[in-house]
Amino acid sequence: MKSFTPSLGLLATYIVGTQAGLRFPCSTLTSQRLDPAAQPGALPSAHLHMIVGGNAFNATMEGDVAERATCTTCQMAEDFSNYWVAHMFFKDPKNGTYHRVMPQPVQPLLGGSQGAQGGLTIYYTQFDLSKDNLKQNPVKSFPPGFRMTVGSPTVTGKPHAGLSYQCIQGGNRGALISTFPTTKCNGGIFTTHHFPPCWDGKNLDSPDHQAHMFNTVKSEYFDAAPACPSSHPVRMPQVTFEITWDTTKFANLWDPAKDANPFVWSFEGTAAGTHADYMFGWKGDALQRAMDKSECFYDGCGSIKKQAMSEANKCTVKDFVRENIDGCMFAPTFHLFSYGVLC
Numbered sequence: 001m002k003s004f005t006p007s008l009g010l011l012a013t014y015i016v017g018t019q020a021g022l023r024f025p026c027s028t029l030t031s032q033r034l035d036p037a038a039q040p041g042a043l044p045s046a047h048l049h050m051i052v053g054g055n056a057f058n059a060t061m062e063g064d065v066a067e068r069a070t071c072t073t074c075q076m077a078e079d080f081s082n083y084w085v086a087h088m089f090f091k092d093p094k095n096g097t098y099h100r101v102m103p104q105p106v107q108p109l110l111g112g113s114q115g116a117q118g119g120l121t122i123y124y125t126q127f128d129l130s131k132d133n134l135k136q137n138p139v140k141s142f143p144p145g146f147r148m149t150v151g152s153p154t155v156t157g158k159p160h161a162g163l164s165y166q167c168i169q170g171g172n173r174g175a176l177i178s179t180f181p182t183t184k185c186n187g188g189i190f191t192t193h194h195f196p197p198c199w200d201g202k203n204l205d206s207p208d209h210q211a212h213m214f215n216t217v218k219s220e221y222f223d224a225a226p227a228c229p230s231s232h233p234v235r236m237p238q239v240t241f242e243i244t245w246d247t248t249k250f251a252n253l254w255d256p257a258k259d260a261n262p263f264v265w266s267f268e269g270t271a272a273g274t275h276a277d278y279m280f281g282w283k284g285d286a287l288q289r290a291m292d293k294s295e296c297f298y299d300g301c302g303s304i305k306k307q308a309m310s311e312a313n314k315c316t317v318k319d320f321v322r323e324n325i326d327g328c329m330f331a332p333t334f335h336l337f338s339y340g341v342l343c
């Protein structure tokens with residue numbers, strides 16, 4: 001399968017010919033320095049995240065998230081999972097100040113999902129984007145309490161396959177690259193995170209939040225899922241996040257001919273440190289029902305309850321960390337006490 005960078009027309013073609021997996025938007029739930037997967041209990045965590053999903057989100061999260069949540073910013077009304085990524089910032093090349101880059105809904109969104117605010121688009125694919133292959137490759141839902149991460153803020157060089165950037169120009173997502181684009185992207189910077197799909201069948205988590213999963217992802221694309229290894233024999237849904245970061249309002253503040261790429265993650269690090277976190281929280285067997293069927297493709301899923309994004313957008317959590325994350329800032333990273341200091 002080639003790069004999935006569809007125009008609306010192309011996407012329609014995919015849908016007619018295929019039935020494989022869920023794809024749906026989730027609006028931003030909150031942006032805070034919290035990280036219940038990698039830094040449980042830390043209030044605040046080391047760097048700022050953009051979080052979507054259910055309102056059980058908190059500094060510490062144990063047990064069945066879906067039991068505690070009462071609303072979700074996701075279009076799938078039974079999905080109280082949380083999904084989060086590092087926040088993107090613009091670091092002004094003239095004076096070194098930081099400004100938050102906002103996410104905007106991935107386009108195109110289908111089937112009444114318009115109205116998402118910020119956030120990201122989630123995929124749960126069974127095999128690849130064109131078939132589910134369920135007979136050969138049944139898919140097991142994640143158990144309550146399950147969490148995992150992909151990528152790491154400390155990685156340098158090249159990110160793991162499946163973690164990528166694209167420069168959106170005139171509605172076209174452009175080539176998949178493994179670092180921040182070096183040109184201006186008039187449609188924003190698009191990022192993708194593919195999670196590993198093979199589970200050890202035992203552990204809800206592991207010390208590095210990754211060892212309980214085996215990563216079969218070998219390219220930046222929605223590849224066909226190969227067999228899982230005997231160490232991690234359980235085939236799970238292939239989870240993917242897509243995000244459009246709206247870099248356009250910073251376009252006249254830098255000059256690609258003179259300045260290096262001015263976009264950074266909240267942990268600074270490098271582009272290779274792009275990472276994402278997943279905390280499972282579907283209600284009961286809702287995800288298993290979806291994964292057992294061939295009927296789910298994109299948001300056209302008969303047996304799964306959906307909600308209007310106008311309803312999803314009402315879901316919030318409290319501001320646990322209570323610090324400034326907007327406006328012009330010095331040093332938005334690491335430094336516990338200077339975080340969010342206004343210019």
Ligand SMILES: *[C@@H]1O[C@H](CO)[C@@H](O)[C@H](O)[C@H]1NC(C)=O
Pocket residue numbers: 056057058059060318
């Ligand atoms: C967040 O977690 C703390 C500590 O476990 C708990 O006391 C508090 O009620 C939770 N808050 C919300 C809004 O869930």
Ligand SMILES: *[C@@H]1O[C@H](CO)[C@@H](O)[C@H](O)[C@H]1NC(C)=O
Pocket residue numbers: 092094095096097253328343
């Ligand atoms: C740095 O530049 C930005 C963008 O031009 C501006 O908003 C900000 O006020 C400047 N900050 C300082 C401290 O000079």
